[in-house]
Amino acid sequence: MIAAALLDDYTFRVVALGAAALGATSGALGTFAVLRRQALVGDAISHAALPGIVLAYLVTGARGSLALLVGAAVTGFLAVLLVGAVVRTTRVKADSALGIWLSVFFGVGLVLLTYVQRRPDASQAGLDRFLFGQAATVLREDVWTMAILGAAVLAVLAAAWKQLKVLAFDADFGSTLGLRMRLTEVLLTILLVVAIVIGLQMVGAVLMSAMVVAPAAAARQWTNRLGPMTVLAAAVGAGAGVVGAIVSSEVERLPTGPTIILVATALVALSLLFAPHRGIAVRAVESRVARRRLGLAAVLADLAELERQHGGAAHGHHAATIGVMAEADATVALRELARRGLVVRGPDDAWSLTDRGRTEAARR
Template identity: 60%
Template sequence: MDLLYELVTDYTLRTVALGAALLGMVGGSLGSYAVLRGRSLIGDAVAHAALPGIAGAFLLTGSMNPLVLMLGAATTGLAAALLVETTAHTTRVPYDSALALMLSAFFGLGLVLMTYLQRHAGASQAGLDAFLFGQAAALVTRDVYVMAALGGIALVMMLLLWKELKLLSFNPDFGHSLGLPMQLLNGLLTTLIVVAIVIGLQTVGVVLMSAVLIAPTVAARQWTNRLGRMVALAAGIGAATGVAGAVVSASMRNLPTGPTIVLCMGAVVAMSMLLAPERGLLWRMGGPRTAAPSSSNSSFSTSSPADS
């Protein structure tokens, strides 16, 4: 009860919890599309590729304004994502190799810029650490406003393009035959995912960002076969585990926020995989063996009018 009281009254805890909830919500919703399209790990690449953007933005403008840094992060993050798609599309280098390569090469460039800044411009090691592991405790109200504004725009775009994104996720060829600009939509979806990642970096950091996109979605996926419900559930799970992680990490000494959020998410995924009706592992052990559930998109009911 003390914790709940603090959640409302304590400035730091309230800010962190709000930030984590926003991040979980945006990451969970947009992550759904990444996971459905078999692009789960794009978040990992984009998050790592944000580092040179942040360092570059600081190098060019000398500004520590979060919006400037986020813009830099989004630019290089998006560039990496597009390079991954181009490489995988036009050459025989496999998608996952392109991902791993861009991830580490962009991160390496970021590291060069960061260390250069540290040694020449007197920037501190703290900046790099905050970026790597997130620094949720340093969130201030202004950061939360920025997160809410950017995340809100991304979510509204997602809702406006609901049918198109659904088509992109389940049957891009059909969408193409309808004359929809699927390439453009794909680019747009990637941009929205980049936004979700960029607003999360400060809270959970580079390394753990991919989990924020994937975990709520994978948990939600076990409970429903409908896209609409899955996205809503993923947003809810993301927000709830975000708040839970923030509260738990505040309640104990030396418990960093980002990893705690990820561990909460991991617990919900494990629970969902075990307990979810029909798909859950325990459920399957007990009942008569039915057809194994599928991790692909085929078991989705896509024609439901309720979803569109």
């Protein structure tokens, strides 16, 4: 009933479709940012987009999303170029350069936004939605823009897949193959800029970087292959967008953008805990099982050695004696071995190997 009611809600459909398009695009592109350890690039682009939005409004006087997004893309791309220039010409590391330019552009954006909001005309109202995001203001035309630009980004991603794949893992090797890695890096930056700026109205400049990083970080826990990781990151991003839209529509006065980010973060946490072979909880269980298996094998081997030292199988041994060799309490291990039919407990509480147990000990 709730799902049907939500689907009948025009505003919800618009927001959910926009969030899904945004999540799929940013998640797919975020795969390369995460693999290249450039997660902060998304943060720099999203914060650097703010002055571009305000300047675009001051120049054009229009509040249409497309014009403002063009301004955001220009300053976002400019910020990345400046970061690269600083890294190439100075001894400043990439993370420091990103932090510097992120702060500079965002500070300029806040100053310009304050200036615009103090103007006597009221037409500038609403620009601050690009700061923290305001999904309720997203219109059908905005969703079309997001969908078309997102589809274009994914199409370019598919077309340049081979070059981007080499760039993600070994750009120097790609250069030796004659691939234009520098041009590929610029292309990836442009795609990231587009993927980020289309989500500013919905998620906001402050949180948009999480929309790029979180889906890819979650997907990375489930696979070691680039293709499945990219598809899974897009699916996680789209799913977080839709679920976030549903939750925010069910809870009064719950903002959609931050809710989407919280859902994406929850998916990252679940992946970190329960992903096969990598999840913290899964590895803890696997480690415990492995330690238990090794402990059983050690007790079985110690009991076999004791039998050989005492001239045969008829001589049983107490758990305390076996524990001295194993340097641990062997009682629990002996009970488990007995349950498996590998050892038997005599009437005097002495333990000895069964025929099956001797065969298993010899095999080890």
